[in-house]
Amino acid sequence: GLANKPEGFTEADARLAAAFGGLASIALQNSRTLESLEGSEQALRETTDYLENLFSYANAPIIVWDPQFRITRFNRAFERLTGISAGQVLGKQLDILFPEESRKESMGHIRKAMAGERWKVVEIPIRRTDGTVRIVLWNSANVYSPEDETLAATIAQGQDITERKQAETALREREAEVSAILESAPMLLLLVDPDRRVLKSNKAAAEFAGRGLEEMIGLRSEEALRCLHSLDNPRGCGFGPACDACVTRRTVLDTVESRNSHYQVECRLPFVRGDQKEDLTFLLYTVIPSP
Numbered sequence: 053g054l055a056n057k058p059e060g061f062t063e064a065d066a067r068l069a070a071a072f073g074g075l076a077s078i079a080l081q082n083s084r085t086l087e088s089l090e091g092s093e094q095a096l097r098e099t100t101d102y103l104e105n106l107f108s109y110a111n112a113p114i115i116v117w118d119p120q121f122r123i124t125r126f127n128r129a130f131e132r133l134t135g136i137s138a139g140q141v142l143g144k145q146l147d148i149l150f151p152e153e154s155r156k157e158s159m160g161h162i163r164k165a166m167a168g169e170r171w172k173v174v175e176i177p178i179r180r181t182d183g184t185v186r187i188v189l190w191n192s193a194n195v196y197s198p199e200d201e202t203l204a205a206t207i208a209q210g211q212d213i214t215e216r217k218q219a220e221t222a223l224r225e226r227e228a229e230v231s232a233i234l235e236s237a238p239m240l241l242l243l244v245d246p247d248r249r250v251l252k253s254n255k256a257a258a259e260f261a262g263r264g265l266e267e268m269i270g271l272r273s274e275e276a277l278r279c280l281h282s283l284d285n286p287r288g289c290g291f292g293p294a295c296d297a298c299v300t301r302r303t304v305l306d307t308v309e310s311r312n313s314h315y316q317v318e319c320r321l322p323f324v325r326g327d328q329k330e331d332l333t334f335l336l337y338t339v340i341p342s343p
Contacts, residue, residue, distance in 0.1 A: 253269070
């Protein structure tokens, strides 16, 4: 090599040494570049594995479809939701997941999402293999190609709210049932808040007071029924000199504060019925509605 040359170095030797040095520098730079690329590839693989696991094992159902409405991704939570494995649906049309009766409406939501409308709270029913239907709350986002910004895919994530919807339906039915009982009962019935202000009244109570149903709302119970003592103080029911001893008031307040129900409590109050004053005796029942 040049280091063992017995004679002195010539200009050609110097050029050769410089060339070797340049090659060594390039080789070192290439080695570092290769190490950097390998590090980047490793980081990319780790990120890809992380996202893949996040998609596959997420608790929420996640689905991806292409611009032709073909299912391209289908995570395990979606498999549990539908009872269908990913292998059975990949490449299939998206509408196979929807019940026949709501399929047209659901595909309308899908087309709007692909046109750029981002879902926030869209309810779309999903059909299970056992024939039952789950109500799912969806949000979505479109994925665009980085080359030409055309739509590449749409991804949607859902939350199964079937039980919540069933509970809401049961509550509405219960409220309707209670309202029907309230309206048809031949006794005076009032639903009041902790301040004894009327929230609901049945027809019997309104007719007894000579008021419309809407007029009863917001008045304290005895005032709504036209108890004469509610006129004893400008502030109304509960503030007159006879109110502290009022059995009706004290019984209702006890139920509000202690949550104890009372049955057949005898109450006597003066009322205005038309132009006449009448002292009437009632049997009072109080109860806190169960939540």
